[in-house]
Amino acid sequence: MPYVITDACVDIMDRTCVDQCPVDCIQEGERMLYINPDDCIDCGACEPVCPQNAIYLAESLPAPLSGYVAINADFYTATDFGPATGGRLTVVDHPAVARLPRAVA
């Protein structure tokens, strides 16, 4: 079971987790970071350093956040958004994340 980044990262993107990850499996979208479940080795190094408490072991996700397992995975495999587009498209975030309301400053 990989670790998963959830909505508390959206529009914050602290990025401390990226520096902690020993296998470089956390990439940036436009509004949040995503963990590649195929590369995550479940070391847990990212979870305690996130100031937003946005990172969970997939099997420990609170039920309302369960959709983030697929959101993280889809980011790496979808061909209509994310890195798998190879820059061919400018849509960066998972559609479910892109749709989230932005905080009013």
Ligand code: SF4
């Ligand atoms: Fe990277 Fe470890 Fe976090 Fe997986 S659990 S994303 S390998 S730091």
